[in-house]
Amino acid sequence: MRLVQRSLLLMTVLTLVACTAAPPIPTQRRPRTVPTQQPHPPRTPAQSNIDGPAPSWQKDFAPDDDEIPPGIENTPDAVPIDEPRSRGGNSKTYEVLGKTYSVMDDAKGFTERGHASWYGKKFHGRKTANGERYDMFQMSAAHKSLPIPSYVRVTDLDTNKSAIVRVNDRGPFHGDRIIDLSYAAAAKIGLIGHGTSLVEITALAPGEEITAAEPAPIETASVSATPVLVGPMGGYLQIGAYIDPINAANLRDSLISQGFDSVQIRTVQRLDAPIHRVLIGPFRDQDAARNVRNRLDSRNLIPQWVKE
Template sequence: MKSWWSVLCAGLLLAGCASDGGNRTLKDAADDGASAGSGGGRYAMSSDAYPQQPPDVSRVPDAVPRPEPRSRAGNKSRYEVWGKTYHVMSDASGYERRGTASWYGKKFHGYATSNGEIYDMYKMSAAHRTLPLPTYARVTNLDNGRSVIVRVNDRGPFHSEREIDLSYAAASRLDILDRGTGRVRVEAINPEAWQARQKGQPTPPSTAEPDPVAQDSGRDAAEPVYLQVAALGSADNAEALKERLEGALSRPVRIASAAGLYRVQVGPLKHADQIDPVRGQLSRVGFGQAFVVNGAD
């Protein structure tokens, strides 16, 4: 009797070859319950495909950030794929990384994503290894400056050199379909802060960490403080963010490193009445989640 794996491989051969796309090989084997050694069932296909008659997706709107509970599926604190263990983040606040984006299309269209939703290649969605599901993120093509907002609802890509897997529509908007991959920056979005900005309201304070500074704008802070923008796992990414913020704000920015994290902080701010204006500047350049830390943090 042929094994289920042999039957599956035969079926895939009959399906024929497709264009390279993002070279998608495995997405949610851990959540499907398939073993890493088996290649993940239907996710074992080594190439992706364009639609035979692709529609115009240039006008597909960005995903609209909104507060959502964590998905019941796809958010295991840790999971293993191909012998490698991944740890899902408890909070996406301040997440920013640069890396390679790939895309996935026709062969996954209509199948379940890791959080149980149905993948629609014509919507603005994405897969990520460790961001909570769902997470809204801005993805910017570093080669042409194009930017989209996607909703992360899937796991992958499991190529170590890749940062994110984009839907067909998102990849098209960023102009990376033909090459299959592209250099991108991925920035998590705080939905509450994003909605407040759209309505012209003050950005709500981050709930990630308490703000130790009294909001009395008429008094000096007891000691210089900093607004922390992000805590990154890469020194290079932290340095790139530091340079970006210095150019956008014309204020000093430091990197405080500890326990393998590189915390990018704006300051020092010596007066309490400087805090809200700098928060406003950060919000206008896309960092609405900044919170106050003291000089020793």
């Protein structure tokens, strides 16, 4: 009996406690937040990989008008000084786009005629062949075979304007061009806006008197008021003349691959170095010579008529 009474009493107490206890406060679940991804800031030229090669898909382009220093066409010439050969860019031979080029031991007495072009903003700030930074507003240039550094006078044969540049890079490796000028050098000889122009380049030594370039001693047809397409029969069309025989061989092979016949290399001694001339011919028929010349002109190759 007593056990039943005690059980009833305990149940009563528990009921009273449950009734007087405060109801539980429901927990308020906070909404789940998903972190938003902040977009990356656009890459500016200063943030891009300027130490890497210029992208092949991107075309070169000129600086904006507000980037060009005033009087760019009057930029002072580079002054030839004694400098050691750079550690970079002076391998005895090197290969680009499947072609092999060789670097000259000495630039003394070097002259060359051919087409010049220029390179600009695409390469500005990037490393040149000798590790320097390309500055398109300095008087510099790229050449395939001259020692680095070298100094050359570049004379536009159409305008007779000239500039002295310091070679610190390799190229150009497309077309028949023999030298790539900085934007400043191209502006000085009036090349901007024309793309390419026929020039003569002459190597200069420190302290050498800077005078007008002398024409190369090549026998050509007589000059008249109108350009002579071809001379007397038995002559040749000369497309290039090189000190480096590898460069001459590369041009010969390129012409043959483009379907030109009777392409040959003739070597003549000039001053202290042999000159390797790339010729087509001989021609016995004026119509055949004119036809070949027209084909060369369409490829921006300007031959000279020479007679052996």
